[in-house]
Amino acid sequence: MQSADHAAAVEASRRQDEGGERLRARMAAAFFAAVIAALALVPVLTGNTSFAFYLMLWITMASALNIVVGFTGYLPFGYVVFYGVGAYAAGICYKVLGWPIPLALVASGVAGICLALLLAPTLRLKGVYFGIVSLALATIMRLIIANLPSDITGGSMGLILSSSNNPFASYYAMLLVMAATLLSVLWLAQSALGKALKAIRDDDGAAACIGIDVPRTRLVAWLLAALFPALAGGVEAWHTNIIDPEYAFHVLITAKSIVYAMAGGFGTIIGPVVGAAVLLGIDHVIWQKFPLINLLLLGLVIIALMLFLPRGIVGTVLKRRPQLRRFIA
Amino acid sequence: MLKVEGLQKRFGGVAALRGVGFHLPRRAILGVIGMNGSGKTTMLNCINGIYQPDSGSIRLDGKEIGGLPVHTIARRGIGRTFQVPRVFSHLSLLDNLDVAQGQMGLSAAERYEASSYWLNKVQLFGLRHNFAEELSGGQQKLLELARIMVAKPKVILLDEPFAGVNPGLAQLLIAIIAELPREHDCSVVLVSHDLTSIYQLSGHVIVLNEGTLLCEGDANTVRNDPAVIEAYLGA
Ligand SMILES: Nc1ncnc2c1ncn2[C@@H]1O[C@H](COP(=O)(O)OP(=O)(O)OP(=O)(O)O)[C@@H](O)[C@H]1O
Ligand SMILES: [Mg+2]
Numbered sequence: 338m339q340s341a342d343h344a345a346a347v348e349a350s351r352r353q354d355e356g357g358e359r360l361r362a363r364m365a366a367a368f369f370a371a372v373i374a375a376l377a378l379v380p381v382l383t384g385n386t387s388f389a390f391y392l393m394l395w396i397t398m399a400s401a402l403n404i405v406v407g408f409t410g411y412l413p414f415g416y417v418v419f420y421g422v423g424a425y426a427a428g429i430c431y432k433v434l435g436w437p438i439p440l441a442l443v444a445s446g447v448a449g450i451c452l453a454l455l456l457a458p459t460l461r462l463k464g465v466y467f468g469i470v471s472l473a474l475a476t477i478m479r480l481i482i483a484n485l486p487s488d489i490t491g492g493s494m495g496l497i498l499s500s501s502n503n504p505f506a507s508y509y510a511m512l513l514v515m516a517a518t519l520l521s522v523l524w525l526a527q528s529a530l531g532k533a534l535k536a537i538r539d540d541d542g543a544a545a546c547i548g549i550d551v552p553r554t555r556l557v558a559w560l561l562a563a564l565f566p567a568l569a570g571g572v573e574a575w576h577t578n579i580i581d582p583e584y585a586f587h588v589l590i591t592a593k594s595i596v597y598a599m600a601g602g603f604g605t606i607i608g609p610v611v612g613a614a615v616l617l618g619i620d621h622v623i624w625q626k627f628p629l630i631n632l633l634l635l636g637l638v639i640i641a642l643m644l645f646l647p648r649g650i651v652g653t654v655l656k657r658r659p660q661l662r663r664f665i666a
Numbered sequence: 667m668l669k670v671e672g673l674q675k676r677f678g679g680v681a682a683l684r685g686v687g688f689h690l691p692r693r694a695i696l697g698v699i700g701m702n703g704s705g706k707t708t709m710l711n712c713i714n715g716i717y718q719p720d721s722g723s724i725r726l727d728g729k730e731i732g733g734l735p736v737h738t739i740a741r742r743g744i745g746r747t748f749q750v751p752r753v754f755s756h757l758s759l760l761d762n763l764d765v766a767q768g769q770m771g772l773s774a775a776e777r778y779e780a781s782s783y784w785l786n787k788v789q790l791f792g793l794r795h796n797f798a799e800e801l802s803g804g805q806q807k808l809l810e811l812a813r814i815m816v817a818k819p820k821v822i823l824l825d826e827p828f829a830g831v832n833p834g835l836a837q838l839l840i841a842i843i844a845e846l847p848r849e850h851d852c853s854v855v856l857v858s859h860d861l862t863s864i865y866q867l868s869g870h871v872i873v874l875n876e877g878t879l880l881c882e883g884d885a886n887t888v889r890n891d892p893a894v895i896e897a898y899l900g901a
Contacts, residue, residue, distance in 0.1 A: 351778045354760065354794070532765040536754045543752040546714060547766040547817065548740035604756070662795075 361666040362527055365606045369519045372396075372610060376512055386508050390576060392617055393515040394569055398590070399598040399609035400518045401565035406595075407604035408531060409558050410538035411460070414468045415475025416566065416594055419449045421585035423567030424574040425482055428496040431575075433489055438501055442510065442571045449567020452478075453560050460555045472588075479586035496580040507576035514572055518565045519610070525561070526606050526666060534558050535604075566594075600642050602649025606666045611650055667692040667853050668713075668744075668821050673722035675708055675877075682708040684877040685722070690821065693847035695854040697868030697885070699861065701897070704874040706857045707749060710823045713855075714746050715739040726821065741769055745814030746823035751806035755799035759790055759809060762798050766813045777816075784812035787842060804831040808839065815850065822846070823855045828863060836863070843867055865889065873897075 379389040398420065406412050426448035430441035459470050482490050490496065525531040533554050536544040545551050574580045584590075601612025619638055623631045646653040655662055668690040675683040682705045690696045700706050712719040715736040724732040731739050754762050763781035772780075785791040788808035793801065798809060807827055814822055827843070828836045840863050846852045858864050864871060865885040872882040873894050881891045888894055 347779055347782050350782065351775060354778070355774070357795075529765075529768045532757070532761055533768055535757055535761075536765045539754040539756055540752050542716070542736075543748070543754070544765075545736035546716075546740055546746055547813065548737050548769040549765075550735075550737045 358527075361662075361664060362523065364664050365523060365526070365666055368607050369516075369523065369610070373512065373516050373519070376515070377509075380505060380508055386504065388617070388621060390508055390511055392614060393511045394573055395593065395597055395613040395617060396610050397511070397515045397518045397565050397569045398594040399601070399613045400515075400522050401562050401569075402594045403598045403603055403609045404522060404525065404558050405562035406598065407608075408525065408534035408538060409555050411464060411555075412468045412595070413471040413562075414588075414591060415471035415473070415478075416562075417586055417588065417590040418471075418475035418478050419452060419563045419566040420570035420590055421475075421482075422448050422452050422478065423570030424580050424585045425490065425496075425570075426567070427571030427574050428491075428498060428580045429489060431498055431501060432496055438503075438575055442568065442575070445567050445571025446564055449563045449565075449570075450560055452567075453563030457556055457559065460552060460559060475586060475588075475591075479582065482586075483582050490582070491580070493582060495582050495585075496574075498574065498578045498580075501575055502578055504576060507572055510572045511569065511576065514565060514568045517568075521561055521565070522606055525558075530554065530557060538604075596639055598649075600639070600646075600649055602652030602655075605649070605651040605655065608649050608651035615650065667694075667727065668855075669723075669725045670709075670713065671723045673709065673712055673724070674720045675705075675712055675717060676720055681877050683712065683719070683722075686874065686877065686879055687722070688872050688879075688882070690853050690855060692853055693851065694870065695843070695847060695856055695868045697864040697871035698855060698857040698874065699859070699864060699871060699888075700874030700880070703876075705877040706874055707825055708877075709874070710746060710825055710855070710857065713739075714744050714823060740817075743818075743820035744823065745817060745819035745821070747807065747810040747814060747825055747827060749825040749829065751803065751810050753798035753801070753806045753809050753813070756797055758795050759785060759798060759801075760794045762809060762813055763816045766817050770817065780816045781812075784816050788812045789838065804835045807831055808835065811839070811842065815846075815852075818850070819852060821853045821855065823857075825857050826859065827856070828858055828860045836860075840867065861889075 376389055376393055380386050402416055423445035427441040427445045430436040430444040431438060456474060459467055462470060483493060533544065533549050536549060537551055537554060541551050597613040597616055598609040599612065600616050601608030601610065620635055623634045627634055648656055651665065655665060671687040673683050673686045686705065686709055688696060698706050708717065711717040713724055715734055719732055722732065723730060726742055726744065731742060754765065757765065760781055763784060764777050767777045767780060782791060785794055788811060790805060790809060798806065801809060811827065827839055831839060843854060843856065844867055846854055856864065856868060869884060870882065871885055871888045873880040873888060875897050880893055880897060881888060
C-alpha cells in the first residue's frame with residue numbers, strides 16, 4: 338500500500354511542478370502577445386511608424402542574440418555579419434536578379450543560414466577565442482562584399498532599391514520576423530533542446546559527459562541566432578530602400594544588440610524585449626530633449642545599468658525576488 | 667563488463683599512464699587508490715573519452731569504446747562524476763536531472779519519476795527548485811551522483827566522491843554506493859583517498875603508482891602488501 342501512496346505523492350508533486358513551469362511559459366506568451374498586438378496596431382493608429390519599426394528590429398536582434406549568448410554562453414562579437422549578409426542578399430536578389438521582394442527575403446534567410454553553416458567550425462573554439470574570431474570574420478565579410486564587382490553590390494555606394502518602397506507591407510514583414518523570433522525563444526525555453534543548451538552554457542564538458550552532443554546542439558542555436566538577424570537585415574533594406582556597406586556591417590549594430598539584451602537580462606525569455614524597449618525609449622527621449630549630448634547621456638545610462646543591474650532588469654528582479662521566479666522566466 | 671588493457675597516456679614529457687589495465691565484472695565495485703598525481707583521474711578521463719589514450723584498449727561488453735566521442739561513450743552507458751563537482755549551476759536541481767535523461771526517449775512524467783526518486787535518495791528533493799549553485803559543495807557531489815544515476819548507466823566512474831563531504835553526507839553516499847550494484851545493476855569504479863570507505867565498499871582494489879599498477883587484490887591483500895605500505899602509506 339505504501340508504494341501506491343508514494344506513487345500518488347510523486348504524481349502530485351509532478352503536477353504542481355509542471356504547473357509552475359507552464360504558468361511561466363503562459364505569462365511570457367501573454368507578454369509577447371501583448372507586445373505583438375500593440376505593435377500591430379501602431380500603423381493603424383498613427384502615421385509615424387519609425388520608432389515602432391526600429392523597436393521591432395532591435396527586439397529581433399536582441400532576442401536572437403539571446404539564443405546564442407543566453408543559451409550557449411557564446412558572445413559573437415561579429416554578430417552583425419548575419420544582418421549585413423541578409424540585407425545584401427535581399428538587395429542583390431531584388432535589384433540585380435530582379436526577384437520579387439518575398440523571394441528576396443527568403444534569400445536573406447537562406448544566406449544567413451548558409452553563412453552560419455560556413456562559420457560553424459568556429460563553435461569548436463573556446464568562448465573568448467570564438468568571440469574574437471567571429472569579429473574578424475565579420476570584418477573579412479565586409480571587405481569581400483566591398484570588393485565584389487560594383488554592378489552586383491553597388492560597391493562603396495551601396496544599393497538603392499527605389500522601386501520597392503512599401504512602408505506598410507515592410508512594417509508588417511518586420512512584425513512577422515519579430516513574432517517568429519519570440520516564438521522560437523519561447524519554444525526553446527520549454528524544449529529539451531533549450532535545457533541541453535543551458536547545460537552546455539554552464540559546463541560544456543559535463544554536458545558531454547551526460548550524453549549531450551555539444552557541437553551539434555550548439556549548431557542549432559547558432560542557426561536560429563543567424564536566421565532572424567538575416568531576415569531583419571533583409572526587411573530593413575526593403576523598408577529603408579538603402580543598403581549602405583558601412584552601416585550594414587557596423588560594429589555598433591552588434592554592440593547595440595548586446596547592450597539591449599544585457600540590459601533586459603541574458604538567458605531570461607522576456608529580458609531582451611524589455612531591455613530593447615526601455616533603452617530605445619530612453620534613447621528617444623534623450624535625443625529629443627538633449628540632441629547635442631545624447632550619446633554621452635545614453636552612455637551614462639548604460640553604465641549605470643551595468644553597475645546597478647548587472648544581470649539586467651529582468652535578471653536582477655528574478656535574483657532579488659525569488660518568489661517571482663514562479664511567474665517570470 | 668568493462669575491460670581496460672595496456673592504457674597509456676602522455677602529456678608532453680609526463681607519462682601519466684604507463685600501461686594500466688583492469689577488469690570490472692558486472693555488479694562489482696572496483697576500488698582505485700594511489701598517491702596524488704599517480705594517474706587516477708587521467709585513467710577515468712581516458713575511459714570516458716575526455717582524453718584520447720595513446721594506446722591500449724577499453725571495451726564495454728566486449729565492444730571497443732576507446733577513441734569514441736565523450737557523448738557517445740555516455741550514451742553507451744558510462745557515467746562519471748568529477749573530483750571537483752561540475753553541476754549545471756544555473757539550472758534547478760530538477761532540470762539538472764531532467765537534462766541528463768534527454769537522450770533516453772522518455773516522457774516528461776517518466777523523467778520526473780526518475781528525478782524525484784534520485785533526489786529523494788540523496789535527500790535533496792526539498793531543494794528541487796533551487797539553482798544547483800545554491801547547494802553546498804558536498805550536496806553538489808550528491809547531485810552529481812543523482813545526475814548520472816537517472817540515466818541508468820551500466821558503469822559509473824566516481825572520482826573522489828567523498829572529498830570535501832562532511833561525515834554525515836559521506837555516510838549517506840557510502841550507503842547509496844553500496845547498494846548500486848544490486849539494486850540498480852550498476853558497476854562502479856571508485857577512486858578515493860579514503861581508504862576506510864574503499865575497503866568497506868570494494869571487493870577488489872587496484873593501486874596506481876606513477877602511472878603503473880603497483881598491486882591489486884582484495885582489500886586485505888592490498889592493505890598488507892609491503893609495496894603499498896611503503897609507497898602509499900609512507901610507512
Ligand atoms: N591535462 C593535463 N595536462 C598535462 N598534464 C596532466 C594533465 N592531466 C594530468 N596531468 C598529469 O598527469 C599526472 C597524473 O594526474 P592525475 O590527475 O591523473 O592524478 P591523480 O591520480 O588523479 O591525482 P590526485 O589524487 O591528485 O587527483 C600528473 O603528473 C599530472 O600533472
Ligand atoms: Mg585526481
